[in-house]
Amino acid sequence: AQSVAQPEDQVNVAEGNPLTVKCTYSVSGNPYLFWYVQYPNRGLQFLLKYITGDNLVKGSYGFEAEFNKSQTSFHLKKPSALVSDSALYFCAVRDIISSGDKLTFGTGTRLAVRP
């Protein structure tokens, strides 16, 4: 079975500082990994994905994530946080061998960026 862990319920960072939101995963085969962001009263917006290829993936709004197979991690990063980045961030995994097509989500990490 596939699973995702987001160990931090909340991450606090000052505007202009770098941010990291952590994600680790467990799959039987090779993973497809995704990050989504949810603003209040909105749906999930796609940020970036890892399918194959370069371990460092760049996505929307200046976010990037690094796939680390040995540590089974896919942490989300941004060099300089903005107040407008404050939102709920979800990591998701798809196990391309055993899970069909569904995404399994983590519990979410609330990012709070203070001015």
Add this chain to the structure above:
Amino acid sequence: EPEVTQTPSHQVTQMGQEVILRCVPISNHLYFYWYRQILGQKVEFLVSFYNNEISEKSEIFDDQFSVERPDGSNFTLKIRSTKLEDSAMYFCASKTSSYNEQFFGPGTRLTVL
């Protein structure tokens, strides 16, 4: 930019009543999904739909649930006899191909009284 849309944004119903949640996926997408998020919990997969049939469903998706694509644009989730524990935010999603990301709608908040 094309978006997945969902109606209504909020549905309140009495326990035991039937509800239909509606979604209009992005027009050239071929794969369709329903997920739900109970308040304060994580997003959970309910069902996937491709080529006019269910391709996968979770244990949550029991006989009380059904999905339909009645025409070329709508994708619906029906709950036949709602329970209190069905109260959640329901998200529809779609994508173009197997390798691509899913695009999510804004959700329908279902409240069962």
